Every structure is written in structure tokens, then in C-alpha cells.
Amino acid sequence: MSERGTDLPNVLTVAGSDSGGGAGIQADLKTMLALGTHGMSVLTAVTAQNSLGVQGAWELPVEAVRAQYRSVVDDIGVQAVKTGMLASAELVETVAELIAGTDAPAVVDPVGVSKHGDALLAASALDSVRTKLLPVATVATPNLDEVAQLTGVRVETETDLRRAAAAVLEYGPRWVLIKGGHLAGDAVDLLTDGGEEHWLRAPRLDNRHTHGTGCTLASAVACGLAQGQSVPEAVAAAKEYVTGAIRAGFALGGGIGPVDHGWALRRGTA
Ligand SMILES: Nc1ncnc2c1ncn2[C@@H]1O[C@H](COP(=O)(O)OP(=O)(O)OP(=O)(O)O)[C@@H](O)[C@H]1O
Numbered sequence: 001m002s003e004r005g006t007d008l009p010n011v012l013t014v015a016g017s018d019s020g021g022g023a024g025i026q027a028d029l030k031t032m033l034a035l036g037t038h039g040m041s042v043l044t045a046v047t048a049q050n051s052l053g054v055q056g057a058w059e060l061p062v063e064a065v066r067a068q069y070r071s072v073v074d075d076i077g078v079q080a081v082k083t084g085m086l087a088s089a090e091l092v093e094t095v096a097e098l099i100a101g102t103d104a105p106a107v108v109d110p111v112g113v114s115k116h117g118d119a120l121l122a123a124s125a126l127d128s129v130r131t132k133l134l135p136v137a138t139v140a141t142p143n144l145d146e147v148a149q150l151t152g153v154r155v156e157t158e159t160d161l162r163r164a165a166a167a168v169l170e171y172g173p174r175w176v177l178i179k180g181g182h183l184a185g186d187a188v189d190l191l192t193d194g195g196e197e198h199w200l201r202a203p204r205l206d207n208r209h210t211h212g213t214g215c216t217l218a219s220a221v222a223c224g225l226a227q228g229q230s231v232p233e234a235v236a237a238a239k240e241y242v243t244g245a246i247r248a249g250f251a252l253g254g255g256i257g258p259v260d261h262g263w264a265l266r267r268g269t270a
């Protein structure tokens with residue numbers, strides 16, 4: 001038997017490709033490798049993207065998404081699913097239906113726009129995210145722009161995060177992790193299921209190379225869940241991983257560089 005052993009959990013990302021390698025499918029798979037899981041992917045869209053922005057985006061046909069998902073789940077099996085860019089209402093609804101039929105926790109990152117403000121989800125898909133995708137989520141991980149788009153709640157202070165969380169929970173995810181990364185001050189996120197409340201606080205790092213933070217955090221949560229952690233445990237570990245990745249983020253191209261997914265692999269070996 002190889003050293004891999006037989007207990008490496010399988011984690012599936014359903015997301016778009018970022019040609020620059022910092023966000024999307026590429027960030028997800030790198031996170032899954034770094035955190036000791038076997039990463040697999042269902043591609044929903046292809047973007048021409050780099051450190052300066054998104055130059056083009058093309059979504060895949062619904063049949064292609066459905067076929068990839070079936071290939072993975074029916075043969076290999078998954079211990080957790082993570083979703084990212086889903087592009088259109090049709091794809092959002094297809095993926096929600098596929099997740100509903102899968103016996104594994106789902107981390108839903110309701111990706112709306114890229115860090116540069118480029119749309120990665122059609123405005124006409126918002127309602128499907130609210131009524132079809134959020135209800136099948138074990139954890140939903142919106143950032144503040146996505147919260148505003150989905151619920152109309154505008155977050156300006158840490159206290160507003162509570163109101164935002166309550167508004168997202170109305171749509172039915174089991175847990176919500178509101179990412180306060182775009183607020184001033186500490187990088188504070190709020191995880192709640194409407195009963196328990198967990199505040200995750202990290203110092204704001206003075207590094208502009210933060211491309212892919214959201215994808216990385218959501219994938220790390222999926223890895224923890226696949227490894228049998230509870231939602232609060234998986235989120236706490238994911239926050240530590242993404243904070244380390246931002247600290248190690250590096251310049252690439254002429255704009256915003258990526259976080260460094262490999263930092264945790266090198267931990268203790270320098
Ligand atoms: N400068 C920073 N220093 C420390 N932590 C940060 C910083 N910026 C973001 N974070 C943290 O990174 C995680 C991702 O949050 P963020 O709000 O950046 O996601 P996002 O906007 O969805 O990212 P993206 O769209 O680039 O993938 C959160 O835990 C947030 O608090």
C-alpha cells in the first residue's frame with residue numbers, strides 16, 4: 001500500500017477556473033492538497049483572469065456540469081462539497097439539486113463579483129441562490145458585498161454582522177459565516193447557526209496580495225468537515241489557514257497577487 005493510506009477524505013469543488021491560478025478551482029485544489037485531502041473538481045465556467053481582473057468568462061453547458069458531478073460522486077464518492085462561481089440561474093439550480101441528492105456536507109460560497117468588481121454571477125441568478133442553493137448549504141460563506149446583494153443588509157460595523165447573519169439564515173443554510181474581510185480594523189468574521197455565535201478575529205494584514213481569500217477559506221472549511229470536524233472546529237482551522245496564506249501572499253503580475261496556499265505545507269520545514 002502507498003503512504004497515502006486509505007483514509008484521505010475526498011473533497012469536491014464545483015466552481016469556475018481562474019487562469020491566473022489564484023482563485024476559483026485552482027485555489028480550491030491547492031487548499032485541498034495543503035490540508036491533507038484528495039481534491040476533485042466540477043468545472044462550471046472558464047475565466048480569462050489575472051492579477052489585473054477578469055478579461056472574459058464562459059460558462060459550461062448544464063449537461064457538462066451534471067456529467068462531471070455524476071462521474072465523481074457515483075464512482076469515487078465525496079466527504080464534502082464546496083461551491084464557488086456558478087455563473088447562471090440554470091447552473092445554480094442544477095448544482096443545488098445535485099447537492100440535495102448527495103449525502104455530504106456542503107460549503108456554499110455564493111460568489112458574486114471578483115475582487116476587481118467583475119461579475120461572476122448573472123443578476124438573474126440571485127433569486128435561485130436565495131431559494132435553491134442557500135437552503136442546501138451546511139455552511140454559507142458570503143462576503144459583505146454578497147450579503148448586501150442577497151439580503152439588502154449593508155454592513156458597516158461589527159454589530160451589523162449579526163443582522164446580516166440573521167438575514168442570510170432566513171434562507172435556510174444550517175450555518176452562516178459572514179466574512180468581514182472588507183471592513184476596516186481587524187479581519188473579523190461571524191459564524192452562527194442562529195443559536196451559537198463564534199467570532200473569528202485575526203489581525204488585519206498589510207498585504208495587498210489577497211486574490212482568492214474567499215475561495216481558500218471556503219475550501220478549507222470543506223476539508224475540515226470532510227475530516228470529521230464540527231462546523232465551528234472546521235471554520236476556526238480554516239481561518240488560521242487563510243490568515244497564514246494571506247501573510248505569505250506574494251506579488252504576481254502587475255496587480256493583486258495571490259495568497260500562498262503552500263505556506264502550511266512548509267510549516268516546520270524551513
Ligand atoms: N487584509 C486581511 N488581513 C487578514 N485577513 C483578511 C484580510 N482580508 C481578508 N481577510 C480574511 O480572509 C477571509 C476571506 O474574506 P474576504 O472578505 O476577503 O473574502 P472574499 O471577498 O470572498 O474573497 P475573494 O472574492 O477574493 O475570494 C476572511 O476570513 C477575512 O476576514
Ligand SMILES: Cc1ncc(CO)c(N)n1
Pocket residue numbers: 015016017018023024025047049084085111113114115120212214215
Ligand atoms: C473563477 C473565480 N471564482 C471565484 C473568484 C472569487 O473572487 C474569482 N475571482 N474567480
